[in-house]
Structure formats: structure tokens, C-alpha cells
Amino acid sequence: MPLINELDDFITKKDLFIPQLSVDCVIFGFHNQQLKVLLLKLKNLSVWALPGGYVRQNEGIDDAALRILEERTGLTAIYLEQFHVFGAAERPTKAFIREIMASHQTEIPEDLWVLQRYVSIGYYALVDFSKVNPMPDYLSEACKWFEVKQLPSLAFDHQEITQKALETLQLMLDYKLVGFNLLADTFTMNELQKLYETILGTVFRRNNFQRKMLNLGILERVEKLYTGAANKAPYLYRFREKKDKVG
Amino acid sequence: MPLINELDDFITKKDLFIPQLSVDCVIFGFHNQQLKVLLLKLKNLSVWALPGGYVRQNEGIDDAALRILEERTGLTAIYLEQFHVFGAAERPTKAFIREIMASHQTEIPEDLWVLQRYVSIGYYALVDFSKVNPMPDYLSEACKWFEVKQLPSLAFDHQEITQKALETLQLMLDYKLVGFNLLADTFTMNELQKLYETILGTVFRRNNFQRKMLNLGILERVEKLYTGAANKAPYLYRFREKKDKVG
DNA sequence: TTATTATTATCTCATTATGGGACAATAATA
DNA sequence: TATTATTGTCCCATAATGAGATAATAATAA
Numbered sequence: 040m041p042l043i044n045e046l047d048d049f050i051t052k053k054d055l056f057i058p059q060l061s062v063d064c065v066i067f068g069f070h071n072q073q074l075k076v077l078l079l080k081l082k083n084l085s086v087w088a089l090p091g092g093y094v095r096q097n098e099g100i101d102d103a104a105l106r107i108l109e110e111r112t113g114l115t116a117i118y119l120e121q122f123h124v125f126g127a128a129e130r131p132t133k134a135f136i137r138e139i140m141a142s143h144q145t146e147i148p149e150d151l152w153v154l155q156r157y158v159s160i161g162y163y164a165l166v167d168f169s170k171v172n173p174m175p176d177y178l179s180e181a182c183k184w185f186e187v188k189q190l191p192s193l194a195f196d197h198q199e200i201t202q203k204a205l206e207t208l209q210l211m212l213d214y215k216l217v218g219f220n221l222l223a224d225t226f227t228m229n230e231l232q233k234l235y236e237t238i239l240g241t242v243f244r245r246n247n248f249q250r251k252m253l254n255l256g257i258l259e260r261v262e263k264l265y266t267g268a269a270n271k272a273p274y275l276y277r278f279r280e281k282k283d284k285v286g
Numbered sequence: 287m288p289l290i291n292e293l294d295d296f297i298t299k300k301d302l303f304i305p306q307l308s309v310d311c312v313i314f315g316f317h318n319q320q321l322k323v324l325l326l327k328l329k330n331l332s333v334w335a336l337p338g339g340y341v342r343q344n345e346g347i348d349d350a351a352l353r354i355l356e357e358r359t360g361l362t363a364i365y366l367e368q369f370h371v372f373g374a375a376e377r378p379t380k381a382f383i384r385e386i387m388a389s390h391q392t393e394i395p396e397d398l399w400v401l402q403r404y405v406s407i408g409y410y411a412l413v414d415f416s417k418v419n420p421m422p423d424y425l426s427e428a429c430k431w432f433e434v435k436q437l438p439s440l441a442f443d444h445q446e447i448t449q450k451a452l453e454t455l456q457l458m459l460d461y462k463l464v465g466f467n468l469l470a471d472t473f474t475m476n477e478l479q480k481l482y483e484t485i486l487g488t489v490f491r492r493n494n495f496q497r498k499m500l501n502l503g504i505l506e507r508v509e510k511l512y513t514g515a516a517n518k519a520p521y522l523y524r525f526r527e528k529k530d531k532v533g
Numbered sequence: 534t535t536a537t538t539a540t541t542a543t544c545t546c547a548t549t550a551t552g553g554g555a556c557a558a559t560a561a562t563a
Numbered sequence: 564t565a566t567t568a569t570t571g572t573c574c575c576a577t578a579a580t581g582a583g584a585t586a587a588t589a590a591t592a593a
Contacts, residue, residue: 474570475570475571492569492570492571493571493572493573496570496571497572516566516568516569517567518569518571519569519570520569520570520571521570
């Protein structure tokens with residue numbers, strides 16, 4: 040019976056963390072005109088899960104989320120925002136944790152700390168898809184992007200958490216102009232439009248969308264992009280403000 | 287040296303609650319054209335605090351907030367919404383809890399559970415001022431309304447929490463039309479306008495404000511209100527939808 | 534070289550929403 | 564019966580948005 044060192048190690052670290060509190064991160068990326076979420080495949084189980092973790096005793100909750108994000112994506116300075124706390128008494132965490140433990144053939148005393156009821160703080164992160172290097176953790180065998188509209192079977196209440204994250208993103212898209220964090224440094228107006236259309240699930244007219252975006256006064260026209268396609272070359276734009284933000 | 291039974295009692299109840307997690311409620315009311323917040327005066331201390339408490343092991347976090355609200359206001363079916371989690375590593379809770387304990391001449395072991403670092407979930411509640419019966423708890427000697435713009439000195443980071451609650455309320459006012467929860471069942475257009483003006487800190491024109499509100503299609507004109515004033519009697523309106531909501 | 538094709542950038546006009554002023558109606562009071 | 568303070572409503576100018584049309588242009592085909 041193989042010993043999973045890292046896991047056994049982790050289980051003994053009870054006192055390092057705030058008990059019964061976890062952080063789950065919905066990491067959004069945009070690629071091929073699709074909004075994607077980064078998920079982990081749990082070892083030996085047929086379900087996927089959001090990257091998550093616990094809050095260290097001397098660590099702010101935002102810092103915990105940033106640490107988790109960096110571990111999975113390799114990125115620092117990520118746009119990050121709390122969106123909801125999931126704290127129903129009957130959250131299905133126990134059953135899943137027990138399954139995970141069992142699948143690792145690890146002995147689980149019934150009073151193990153990770154088997155307690157957990158309250159989870161949901162964060163969503165917006166990242167530049169092309170800069171992410173997905174990395175599984177020791178509980179998972181894969182770390183992959185999934186289209187938001189075609190998620191696999193998710194563990195815990197991660198389906199609900201992802202849904203709520205998407206709703207918050209939709210709501211905040213115009214208010215905080217966060218969409219730019221999902222694009223590369225420079226982008227065409229068409230890319231920006233497709234991003235908005237994908238997130239909001241609506242369609243805009245090219246001319247009116249451009250007028251609206253340019254009137255915001257936050258875009259800077261950079262240069263022309265020669266795509267190699269048989270048509271007029273589009274301009275590239277740059278977002279005027281800094282990208283990183285927490286809270 | 288007097289024994290404060292309820293407090294001593296409470297201190298032994300460690301296992302009843304989720305550790306290191308608290309709930310703080312910003313209860314908004316509207317009266318005399320002012321937006322008010324319900325605060326508690328801590329016994330023997332010169333500071334006030336938001337109503338708050340801990341989450342029981344078998345209680346959802348929203349239920350905990352509702353319980354706290356009911357204990358302080360006597361109201362059930364309150365409009366309630368999570369708005370932010372305050373979880374910086376350096377939140378000033380320890381120092382204040384120690385002061386509170388000291389002021390009750392209660393012995394405090396250094397490892398007492400309430401002296402740990404706490405992560406607090408912020409909720410805001412919108413109540414009908416006229417229906418509230420403010421009730422202090424055993425740690426406080428008074429429970430009173432304060433104008434949001436003239437708060438007394440607040441304990442913990444409750445100043446920051448209140449500020450964030452107000453910002454969220456301002457943001458959600460149009461989006462979720464929550465303002466109606468702050469008024470009585472029927473109200474005049476002028477009352478509604480003053481409510482909006484107070485919360486948002488802006489001024490509207492009578493005619494345009496009325497046009498906007500009526501176009502929402504959520505107001506029902508009831509009857510005329512004869513105020514006794516020397517002018518045309520205003521209509522009363524009623525909000526078409528139910529008031530209670532959690533989450 | 535020149536015509537073709539697929540986009541892009543921009544212009545214009547109709548429609549709708551919003552800002553701002555004006556005026557008649559009316560409940561109590563003088 | 565006139566006065567006063569407010570309310571309900573109407574109207575118009577301006578701004579924002581919806582929707583179609585046209586010229587520009589980078590690659591490709593003829």
C-alpha cells in the first residue's frame with residue numbers, strides 16, 4: 040500500500056490553517072472565442088474540482104487565494120475578486136473528502152480535521168489564457184481548461200460556485216471594466232467584442248460596440264495588426280490602466 | 287467581583303461554533319430623511335459595534351445572520367445580503383476582545399478561543415425602521431440608530447465594514463431595486479426619492495425621478511394620502527414584489 | 534497589374550432615453 | 564374666496580442608442 044507522502048504530510052498540518060474555512064477559486068480565461076475555467080482532475084475519481092485550499096493562520100484570505108492561484112497557474116499579480124461565501128450547513132464536503140482520502144488509500148480517522156463542515160470563500164480570477172501554465176497539485180492528475188458552457192461533472196458544490204462566479208462576472212463586466220484582464224496586452228476591437236459577447240451571452244453590432252468602448256476613454260489605439268488575412272488590417276488597442284487588483 | 291453569568295456561560299461554549307469565523311451585520315434603516323445604522327454600545331467601553339456573532343456548527347451562515355438580526359431587531363423575514371468577507375491577517379479583533387473581557391472583569395486565559403484571529407462575513411440588512419425594536423445583548427448597554435454620515439467611534443474594523451456595506455448598497459440600489467425594503471408598505475413618491483437621494487448622495491428632479499420609477503413597472507398606485515399639509519395630496523404607492531430575500 | 538473578397542473604420546439617420554423647465558390641480562390656511 | 568405649498572403631468576431640447584450604409588484596405592485570384 041503506497042504512502043502518499045505529501046498528503047500524509049498535509050494531514051498532520053491541522054494547526055497551520057484556520058479550521059473549517061476554505062478558499063475556492065474560479066479561474067476564468069478566454070481562448071478561441073470561448074470563456075474557460077481551469078479545473079483539476081482528482082486522482083482516481085471521475086470528477087473535477089476548482090482549485091482551492093485553506094487559509095494559513097498568519098495569512099490574509101486574499102493572500103491565500105493569490106497563493107493558490109500562483110500554485111496552479113504560475114502567475115503572480117492576478118486580477119482577483121471575492122464574490123460569495125458558501126456556508127450552508129449541508130454543503131456536501133464531507134462525503135467528497137472521504138472519497139478523495141479513500142482513493143489515496145490513506146487511513147482516515149472519523150474526526151480528521153478535513154472531514155469537518157467547511158465554509159468556503161469563493162474568488163474569481165481573470166487571467167491571460169496565453170500566459171497560464173496549468174499545474175496539477177498532489178491530489179490531482181490533471182489541470183485543464185474547460186468551456187464554461189460544457190463543464191464536466193464537478194465535486195462538492197463546485198458547479199454552483201462556478202455558476203455564481205459567472206453571474207458576478209457578468210454583473211461586474213460593465214461596472215468595473217474587468218474584461219480586459221482576460222485579454223493579452225494588446226487586442227483588436229473584434230476580440231474585445233467577442234469576449235463581451237461570450238461572457239454576456241449576447242450579440243452586439245460592430246459599429247455601436249466600438250463607439251461604446253472608445254467613448255469610455257480607457258482604450259489606446261496602438262498600431263495596425265497585419266493578420267495575413269485578405270482584408271483590411273484591424274487596429275490593436277491597449278487598456279490604459281494597470282491589471283492587478285485584489286479585493 | 288461580580289460574575290457575569292451569560293458571558294461566562296458563553297465562553298465555555300467554544301465547541302458550539304465554527305472557530306475563528308464570525309458574522310457582522312450592517313443593519314440599515316431610513317428615518318427623517320436619513321440613512322441609519324443600528325449599533326451596540328459595548329458595556330464600560332466608549333466604543334460602539336455592529337451586531338455580530340458566531341456561526342453554530344449546524345447552522346448555515348445566512349441562518350446565523352438571520353438569527354443575529356432577529357435577536358437585535360425582533361424582526362423575521364428581513365432582507366439580507368452578504369457583501370464582503372473581512373479576513374486580513376492583521377484584523378484588530380484580539381485587542382478589542384481583550385478589552386471587552388477586561389471591562390467585564392472576566393478572567394481571560396491567553397489561549398481563549400475568542401481571542402484567536404477571526405475572519406468575518408459581512409452582511410447588510412434593510413429593514414423598515416418603524417418596525418424595529420432595538421435590543422442590546424449581554425455585552426452591550428444600548429442599541430441605537432446612528433446616521434451613517436455621523437457614526438460614533440467604532441470597535442474592531444467596523445468602520446471599514448460599514449463603509450463597504452454602504453458602497454455595496456449604493457451599487458445594488460438600481461440593479462436589484464432593494465431600496466423598497468427600507469420603506470413602509472406604502473410610501474409616497476417623495477419618500478422614495480428622498481431615500482434614493484440619501485443613499486446615493488445625489489439629487490434628482492421630481493418629474494424625471496417619478497418617470498423612471500413608474501417605468502420600472504414595479505410600483506402600484508394605491509390611494510391618495512391626505513397629510514394635513516396645505517397642498518395637493520400625494521398618491522401612495524406599493525411595491526409589487528415580496529420583501530424577504532436571503533443570499 | 535488589376536479585379537475580387539472579406540473585413541474594418543466611419544458616417545448618417547431614426548428611435549429612445551434623459552435633463553430641465555413650465556403649468557394646471559388641489560388640500561389646507563388666511 | 565384668495566393664498567400657499569406641493570403634486571401630477573406635459574412639453575421640448577439634448578444625449579444616448581439602435582440600425583443600416585459606404586468607403587478603405589490587405590491579401591489573393593485573375
